[in-house]
Amino acid sequence: MNALNPLLKDGSLPQARAQEPSMEDILASIRRIIAEDHSDGFAGAYPQRLGSVTPEPLGLDQTEGAASSDPEQPLLSAATENSVVTAFNILLASKAVQQSDLVIDLARDMLRPMLKAWLDDNLPAIVERLVKAEIERLTRAD
Known part of the structure; x- marks a missing residue:
């Protein structure tokens, strides 16, 4: 094969x-x-038209487009x-x-090495900082 x-x-x-x-x-x-x-x-697939919209008057600096599209024509055929x-x-x-568990398992397998690398790089510093802060808190309390 x-x-x-x-x-x-x-x-x-x-x-x-x-x-x-x-x-x-x-x-x-x-x-x-x-x-x-x-x-x-497709009658039930789309909401009915809510009402007609009247365009606001154009200002002096605004112009209408050369070609106006038909608002009734759908975007897709x-x-x-x-x-x-x-x-x-x-x-x-x-x-x-x-089998949505398959997607979760794939994501977990892909993230595991990245998480391990991040923990290896950052966890010792985080734990050290937290331990120092706790020791300072305990020594001030005495």
Whole structure:
């Protein structure tokens, strides 16, 4: 098995890959989500327009832009929006997000050497300073 050929020597997939959804399953899921979005429409996804806004008069130093954009036209096309929603749904369904302990464990493993180095560099000075302060406090109290 190598990066170019993910199959084991016997021709089977490794165990981790065998449990992942197939490309066909992912594409079917994407098609289903897109079909659901088209059937439901996007009426409930966005709040209704609150009211018309009247622009304030322009001052002498202000000018209007040469091209005004239509405020009713959405920023994203429906296809782009569907694509983004589908990608995030796939991410949320992935095992990496579902197994959030995995992320915590990875962060902990990455931070451990940095924390050890910081403690090795700073802890003796901190303890020494605190011990001196406590000794001074105790000697003044007597």
